Amino acid sequence: MFHPLILITFFPLVGVLLLLVIHSEQKSVIRWTAWGTSFITFGLGIWVLLNFNLSDPSIQMAINQPWVQSGRMTVTFQMGVDGLSLIMVLLTVFLTPLALLSSWKAIQERLKQFMILFLLLEVGMIGVFLAQDLVLFYIFWEFTLVPAYLLVGMWGGERRIYAAVKFFIFTMAGSVVMLLAILYLGLNQGTFSISWLAANHQLFSGAQTWLFLAFALAFAVKAPIFPLHTWLPDTYTEAPAAVTVILAGILSKLGAYGFLRLNLPLFPQASAQFAPWIGALAVIGILYGAIVAYYQVDMKRLIAYSSISHLGFIILGIFAMNPQGVTGAALQMVNHGLSTGALFLIAGFLEERRGSRIVSDFGGVWKVMPWLGGIALVVVLSSVGLPGLNGFVGELTILLGAFGSSINGFMVLAVGAALGVILAAVYLLRLFENVFLGKLFIPANNSMPDLQSREAVLLAPILLFIFWIGLYPYPFLSLLNPTMNQLSSVVLAAAGMK
């Protein structure tokens, strides 16, 4: 009952129960309760980290309880944590309180429901990262859709309902095929345990092509991989700022996480076989996202397309399949969560001040907001991949992995991806220039206040990590390395590439 992983997964529910009994007019009590809950969950994340053995690459703190037994099929409540799970959980519990803080003023209507749904979303996301049973994984995976759908649809922009439904249907269409594959595996192997299936993957290697594709479809929609990305710009743009931070920061990582946790270990040969194709789609996504981002006039939409571009790097790293590739991808998942989260936060701040997200409504606002401008510059450069900031470490490791990969064609793909880095510099710096630099030609922008204390509190922790990972990535890599090295070596050996 008081197992650390159960506690961290379900602790937000305590906040939900508290919120249910608070009167909906007591807005600040509601805000603080929700925020406090998410902050304690963050504390629980640190507690799990302290109990975690960094040098052990395998699943730790495992829970394994039989749950639903029907015929030959047994669903277990199986959870566990390794380096990859842990860093993703930490990202989740880190970003959630920040996202809640960012909604402090923006969300006034139906505040209680907002907070409840937000905490439920947190439960779902942590659950996905910790589940070690396929059905349990699927349950958390699908469950996240419900609060996300409602959060976008109830508090989003003008086209919120369209965006929310599109998001839901796209993700569900991808994941039902995964459900079929999960059932097939469970029926034929008699267990849904991910670690058991990974260790015995040769037992179902005959069917692994379609199984791989079934799982890949679900994750490719979520990640998203070109051409399944069309839901993303709509959803990210219409969602309220706090939700966009979570969508872009964490939910999009669920897809990449799924590839690393399931596709590679369960179907190594099929992964190697499809790697060139998925790698190619990833690079197309990188370039496509970058080019389309360049032409956007809406800040949020621009960052959304830049997200597609950046997520392409992560997918490329995963399917390079060597240690650098997968480690870089895992680290870049964190980096992207931080940088894009911060970009969306800043876009949200600007929108709150100006009531507009159109780039041309700004210009030269550095003069009135030097502090916000400075921070925005750091975040933009981190997203561009400037050495000394976090994005550089991740992208460089991924590119090294792609160049060194023994998968066919990754050398060429790495060149294409490198081009993407240059394009990122072009569109992101242009965005910064058009918003912050130049002449302050719109009078309405004169009165915009500079960075507020709440906003500073919000951005400071993210900035801390942007510099920390950029200057001294060792602690993060030492958390990831054992797990990712083992993952890569097992997968490469099974695919006959070592």
Added chain:
Amino acid sequence: MDLIDLLSISPVGFLVLWALLVLLIDLWLPRRFKGVTPLFASLGLAIDLGLNISLSALQVSGFSGMMRLDGFAVFLNLIFLGSGLVGVALAYDYLKRMNAVRGEYYALILFSVCGMMLMAQADDLILVFLALELLSIPLYVLAGFLRGNLLSQEAALKYFLLGAFASGFLLYGIAMVYGATSYTNLTSIAQLVNGAHYPGLLLLGAGFILVGFGFKVAASPFNLWVPDVYQGAPTPVTGFMSVAVKAAGFAGLMRVFILAFPSLSSDLTPLLWGLAALTMLVGNLVALLQTNMKRMLAYSSIAHAGYLLMGFVSFGNGAVVGSAVSAMLFYLLGYGLTSFAAWAVVIALEQVDGKGVSLSDYKGLGKRQPLLALTMAAAMLSFTGIPITVGFWGKLFLFRSALEGGFIGLVLVGLAAAVVSAYYYLRVIAMMYMHTGEPEVRRDGWLNLTALVSALAVVGLGFIPYIILQAVSTAVIQLP
């Protein structure tokens, strides 16, 4: 008639007597005590529930093999009795609102439940036919219970005409089976045709019986009556029908086909495959176009018949039929609970003259009636099959058993249909939570209770589905 015979018929017999009592009591009650009738009817249903539970460990066959009381029958009896209770509870305020307070309503519900229980217990084709008539005739009356309402009259007439057709098909089928085998007893038929060779007349007979049941469970292409009847009938009757009649139809289908026709499976499988696929697709696709809640739920109930048929396709495969039956029973229960929740909310919003049942009447319900909206949202998510609801597990088990039978193509159709269904179920949630409006709501204690209990069960059983699994694992049809 010995003790075993009495025991085997006791659940049905008790309720028949009680229904007669309800009629009598209602006749003698003075006008201001008319509220006692529904209470008295509920009491009978509740006592019968207890009776069934106490008999659940039994395995008896009475009346020289015509009636059977086993775990399968008891499980379904509980669903019928539960639906009966809901049908009574939801009608209490509804009939007042519609100016149709008449005690016959409750007696008719009870008689219909008797027919359903008889269906689940029937071990002989003659009894199957009798059960079908006993469950249908009260429903023809109930569908037209709002006498002054044209839609209700239309529903009654349509239901009666097509129901008569269905009975005709069933009876023809029974006659053909009798002609081919000289038996009407299910196990005797199976023993006679145990092998690859059987007369074509038997297959034709089985086909006709399938069509007859197809009407009752609302499988496509026999579904044309469903939307009009569901829309026109008084909504508590619709809720009762959508669960109990479907469950009764599937009870008969399972009993007859698994016991009598397992050797016909190689010929019937393609037919059932097509029926299941068509039903899932038609139900879900046409539901997309509906703007009336009652019609939308009608098409959704067709779609759910399709999912259930998907589980039924492997009825002749001895190795997986057990898991298929338990999956279908689980699904029927989950579908029932979900439907009760949904129909309770529909009734709360419905007003005289057919107002308040359009989809746009649900705008803003989330703000005005948080609990009712939450109930509806849980029902919609459960219908879609989203974790963590009972509907998710139901779909999981059904897909599992279809996969076990080797029908991977059918599973794909089912999954695609489920994605389509998400669109119209989500639309209800969007109406309630993402639009603003001032819906008019009327609710009473009984409706609140039904909505609350069903919604809690829909979500709660999502966490502890194994409670039901234990029950359905003992409810599998015992093959002789």
